[in-house]
Amino acid sequence: MAKKRKKGKLWQQLGLPQIILAALVVAFVGLLLVRLLGEQPRVDVADTAAVRQESIQRQHHAFITSLAPEAQRLQLTYHILPSVTIAQAILESDWGTSQLASKYHNLFGVKGTDPTTSQLLSTKEYRNGQWIEIRARFQVYSSDTAALAAHAKLLARGTTWNTQQYQHVVAATNYKAAATALQQAGYATDPTYAEKLINVIETYKLNQYDQ
Incomplete structure (x- = not known):
């Protein structure tokens, strides 16, 4: 009587071609599952940052041209x-x-006094060598166009207590002189206000709009 062969491990029972075939089947099933379930896309941090930066640049350009x-x-x-x-x-x-x-369409941080046409908000001002937070009333405008007009009139006509306050801003023939005059006239409390204005103008080439 012939002796029964002992059952060995699966890889011992199968010949080499069968092992290769089994591996291919497993690989095929794995690929099929990936396609069915959907492969999670890789997030490229550099690409995401580039897209975000491009979006910001478009927003800035749109604001300037508006x-x-x-x-x-x-x-x-x-x-x-x-x-x-x-x-x-x-x-x-x-x-x-x-x-x-x-x-409130207040593009220039213009303060107001009439409660019916102003809004009480928090703001920061530079006093005695440091930035502090205060509550102040700011003018409310109906549109950005109205804010632009009010801003131009303020600089051209001055304040109620000094009609000549911004005369050097009006007389300036270049942006550097105008920015310096604004700071000297006390438009803002920031000691680096003129420097910041000049930097923004040069970074975005805003002087191309000067006639």
């Missing part, structure tokens, strides 16, 4: 350089994204 035509039109009447007007709007409103700008 203000430039009106700033140029106002220059003909009030003689305020558009580059300075746009740069101030960028700094004061954080590219139109601040609550004051997005909700």
